Amino acid sequence: MEAASATGVLSHLSLLEVQARSHKTQPQQQSRVKELKAKVEALRIQREQLKAEIETHKNLQKLRASMDKQCTHEEEEEEMDEDSQLLRLMARHTQLKDLLHAHHVIGGYNVMKTRQGKGICVSLATAYEGVFLETYNLEIDLKPTMRISRHNIPPYIPLNSLAEQSNLQTDLRTFLDTLSQHLNAFAGRKQQLKLVKELHKSVDVMESNVLCSILVLMFTVPRDKTAVLCTLDYTDHTRCLPTRVHFESEEKALPDSPEWKNPCRLLMETPVHKALIAMRKMGNIV
Structure with missing residues (x-):
């Protein structure tokens, strides 16, 4: 009788232990489920953002292609809704960034064709401590050989010797870089002298x-x-x-x-x- 009673007590205690473990595990499982649901929701939002970015990129590519082929008419812009105008502005922005990159590749100089492509005019701006100063120009003939035809470079800048040292015929970029160094250094020294007198x-x-x-x-x-x-x-x-x-x-x-x-x-x-x-x-x- 006592053995049976003891067995019953042990079985009851075992059952209580199982129930206790079950109660402890259940909140952990619920917490894990919530965590996974939140992660799924975050991934779903990220997927939607990526879809929107891909769609926007496709629209920008189409607009860039159309902008390269023809100019935009003001009448068409008035009929565009806000989203289309925003996309067009974004396309124009990327186009300007490409132009700026190309401008940097050629050395950052403003170059214009002259005399139906027989010559070019190069502008070299000077600056000191973030202040733009004088801009100098020189016109270069391209045929039959490259030579400087006109310019407003100060006479005390050794223009001809710089052209000879840099080999104007084969390395125009080096010549322009060297000339720009001389002009900017001169402009900087001149500006310093002016500031000494003022300050x-x-x-x-x-x-x-x-x-x-x-x-x-x-x-x-x-x-x-x-x-x-x-x-x-x-x-x-x-x-x-x-x-x-x-x-x-x-x-x-x-x-x-x-x-x-x-x-x-x-x-x-x-x-x-x-x-x-x-x-x-x-x-x-x-």
């Missing part, structure tokens, strides 16, 4: 030349009001920074003193108008 009234510009390859400035040392003559020599005409900086003063030891080593380095590595600001903050000049 630094206490600094006297004693000398400069038309190429802005020599610049002589006079500083005043605030401690004892000593005058310092500074010569900036730009022997590399493709750069905006000097290749040599030389100080002169009545106080002979001053230019070679340790306190003027840092200003010398600044002027060699920094545009002159910015170097002067730093020198004033350090107390080297008035």
